Amino acid sequence: MADRPTSGITPFLVIRNTQGREALAFYEAAFAAVIVETNVADDGVRLMQASLRINEGWLMLCDAFPEWRGHAEPEPAGITLHLQVxxxxxWVNRAVAAGADVTMPVADQFWGDRYGQVRDPFGHSWSIGSPIKA
Incomplete structure (x- = not known):
C-alpha cells in the first residue's frame, strides 16, 4: 500500500482477548483514527494486522496470536504512546467519552504543555499534550 510509512518508528500494539476490531472502533471514536488497512487471519475471527493513521502518525495493531512468538498476550509494560495535538x-474528553480512563488529569505543565494521560480499554497508556495557549 503506497500510503504506508517508509521510515521512522511505528508502534505495533497487540490486543488481548480477540478484541482487535473493538480496538479499531475505539481508536476511531477516541482519537479520530482513520483505518487504512485490515487483514483478518485464516480463522476468520482474529485481526492479523491493521494500519491506522492518528493525527498524521501511524499505528499498527493485531489480535494476540499465542502460536506466534512476538504476538502472544502482552505483558504489562512501561510504554506510553504520546499524541501531540x-x-x-x-482530545482527552473524546477519549473518555469513547471509554478511556483518565490516569493523569489534564493540567498546565511546567514545560509549556497542557498535558494529561488516559488508559484505553485494552490497557495501553496514552499521553496527550498541546502547547499552553496564551
Missing part, C-alpha cells in the same frame, strides 16, 4: 482537553 491541537487541543488536549478536547
Amino acid at each position: 491541537d487541543d488536549t482537553d478536547a
Whole structure:
C-alpha cells in the first residue's frame, strides 16, 4: 500500500482477548483514527494486522496470536504512546467519552504543555499534550 510509512518508528500494539476490531472502533471514536488497512487471519475471527493513521502518525495493531512468538498476550509494560495535538482537553474528553480512563488529569505543565494521560480499554497508556495557549 503506497500510503504506508517508509521510515521512522511505528508502534505495533497487540490486543488481548480477540478484541482487535473493538480496538479499531475505539481508536476511531477516541482519537479520530482513520483505518487504512485490515487483514483478518485464516480463522476468520482474529485481526492479523491493521494500519491506522492518528493525527498524521501511524499505528499498527493485531489480535494476540499465542502460536506466534512476538504476538502472544502482552505483558504489562512501561510504554506510553504520546499524541501531540491541537487541543488536549478536547482530545482527552473524546477519549473518555469513547471509554478511556483518565490516569493523569489534564493540567498546565511546567514545560509549556497542557498535558494529561488516559488508559484505553485494552490497557495501553496514552499521553496527550498541546502547547499552553496564551
